[in-house]
Amino acid sequence: MKKVTAMAMTAVLALGMLAGCGKGDSKDTAKSDAGSKDTKQEAEGDVTTITYWGWDTNWYEPMFEKFMEENPDIKIEATNVAYSDYFTKIQQAIASGSELPTMVQQSCTLIANYKELGVFEDLTSDPYNVDPDIFFDFIKDRAMTEDGQLIGIEQSVSPSAIAYKRDLAKEYFGTDDPEELAALFQSTDDYITKGKEVNEKSGGDAYLFHSSGAVAEWLYFADSTELQTGDTVNFTEKMTPVMDTLVKMRDNKVVDTFENGTPQANATYADDNHLFYPCPNWAISYYIKANDADGEGNWGLMMPATGGYSCGGCSVGITNTSTDAEKEAAWRFMKWAFLEQGGVDTAKESTDYYVPTKEFYEDPSYASGADPFFGGQDVGGFLYGEIAQSIVIPTPSIYDQTVIDIRDLLANAVMSDSDLDTQALIDKGLEECANRITDSDIKVK
Template identity: 35%
Template sequence: MKRKRISWLTTLVSLGLVFALVLTGCSGNGNNGGKKEGNSAGAGTEGNTAEEGATDGATSAADLKGTIKVWDWDEAFLQRMVPEFNKLYPNVKVEYTVVNNNDYMQKLQSGIASGSDVPDVLLGEMNYRGQLFDLDVLDNLEAAPYNFSKDQLLDYLPSILSNSKGELVGVDQSITPAGLAFRRDLAKQYLGTEEPAEVAAMLTDWDTFIAKGKEVLAASGGAVTMFASFDDAYRVIREQNSKPYVDGTTINLTDRLQKPLETVFKMRDAGVLGKYEAYTPGWNASFAKGDNLFYPMAPWSAKWNIAANDKDGIGRWGLIPAPEGSYTYGGTSVGVYKGSKNKEAAWAYINFAYMSDEGMAVSYKEFGNMAGTKAFFENHKDWIEAGTDYDKYFAGQNLNKTFLEEIIPTVKADHQTKYNAMVQTAYSSLYPLWMKDTSITAAAAIEKLKNDVKNLAPEATVN
């Protein structure tokens, strides 16, 4: 099925696109490390876009001085980006600490409680982003000294970058619209084709997906499933049905999750889901093992999931939109700590690393991150057209063109609060049992989930 190419401008303006990198870029598992300092690296370079965005014309890049602390889990990004930042801002010292994303919130809350160790630049991975926002420790980026307008962001982003007061408290580390990665070799063997357009055309909805999964299961003698994990399927289908479900202290859980869970339980009972728990060593190894066809995939997944886990997988993968629509997968916000004594310098770093032309020349071309601003896509069509190094794992398929033209148009995203994080915590503790015990029904699972969320949030009303 040949898809008509859509122009970038039409995609961004006429279609009113909504876009959604962790577990993060979004799901990368960094290791705890010691503090490291970014040193000045020569004289400033020409970079008006970065300078103007960072300081709103108030202070020149060369005149901006100070020391900022950054906590991040991507050490390779820091080692590459900080020296580039110092070329333009030679008098801003960046002290960074590598913190595992799973330990980030605990370390941050300890620092806030002690009042001694809180970074100027704060990251919010999607699983705990709402919890971070509700701590009320992030500055409003639309106020001075930042003066950044949410109108500059892609349409879907403000809802997942704003706190409960409606203040914009972060920008996106990298957009996370998501589809499905698939093994071309398995698709050719069991679906009869490895061409992405043809694979997508035969999987029009989840009922068809399940039916095809039964055929694959039978043809492979039970060796190949459609998704590696119950959780993989849930992540996709939950976010396809994105809509606000937290209203103050009321959590409308049944309304939000009943349909997604019923669909995933139907997949479980049909036998088309693997037995791995997501982000375990077995799940990681399954990418190369080849015992299932599909995985959730955002732009960051090419680096953190495919390349990291299937080192011999060049040419082995394809990317398609998910049946019944796109979704967000992971993601990380980046904001400024309210108590920072160097707010302009912190914002200069954020603007440079995640939005400026100079920073994105590194972040996009070397790490595959796509900025969350409309200007990035309007100004860098040539970058998208050229592809990235990760395309080689996908037999030359231009991944970011696929995201932009085929996946982004139907993306939705939930507003994030501390209660969203609590629901995710409760679900994560329950789904391994749901995956294994087929006597548990979707209805029983929802009731158990509601009870566990009530225990985590006794002050809330959980419906």
């Protein structure tokens, strides 16, 4: 617990990666319409009241509303907690002996830290008896402890690819076909060579990518190198390929200077000067369709040179401090949400979330189908078929969020200081690691 507290209390000060867990109302402890946080279980005839803390209002509000409509004997009270405060709030509740919520939202970048808290039900045991093999192979073990306890079920999967603007792809590469484009970009060097050509042909106006932060996120999550092996954090090995590519992209005018996720960066989705966007499945709704209202038919999705990757995600767990009645009610919700058709359809229709449970993909109509916004491309079939089958996720580390925060810092630095080369960036990152990873038993190299 000491190791987790020392690291994670600092790590969660940054927003980190909200992606794949939604970007709901960020006001700390704002109460949703689903109820208030003050009472964990109350006597209302035969109604069992359970509680939930989360930041993902776009998911939990429609899901809870629909579930309670169908299950009037269960009431779910949701408290909205800012992502940046969430893990700290959980830790503080444990340390003070305060009540934990019945259900906890577990960010994928802190999942290793949640495993060490010891406050979650093992969902492979009675009465839950979840078989992890029912989930996609690349994600089935992420919320599992070393001794085989499953502490949560993923809300959705986050397969990721490269989105592109069809008109600009035709202009600069002569094709907007996703397979033909993927054949042109088979290595990271191809992005640099062809990205330089784009900038030169446009007279310096156009860039292949809009943001070093977006590129860094893609390259980092597409790399299967383990961040931590034993008592060693492999920062240099993990981060060098990312920074080396960013330096080359900067020097060859392949990537623009926008900070990922800002209004200015989001405006580029509708312009004529940026072609490619690293694209987790959730970015289609949150970024592309939200920021390019007139772009229907002009977008495509292609396989990255790195192969498919996973970017984002959260799991939901049940606290072992809850009463048996609360656990039973929470499990009824989770089973409905992730394992039963009604909840699975609700998540798809209300939030565009797709569950990790493989059996639902046996029905082609669940995820597949022509998307007019993407020129009739079968985006779902591509993401949840070809992409999902190619994903490899490294073993989670309790230092994931810390290193991701440092990665984002370096991705901004590489664009703001053209004198920084790869080694200087790695040295800067190692300095940050020394300040943030203070456990004497851990070596950073």
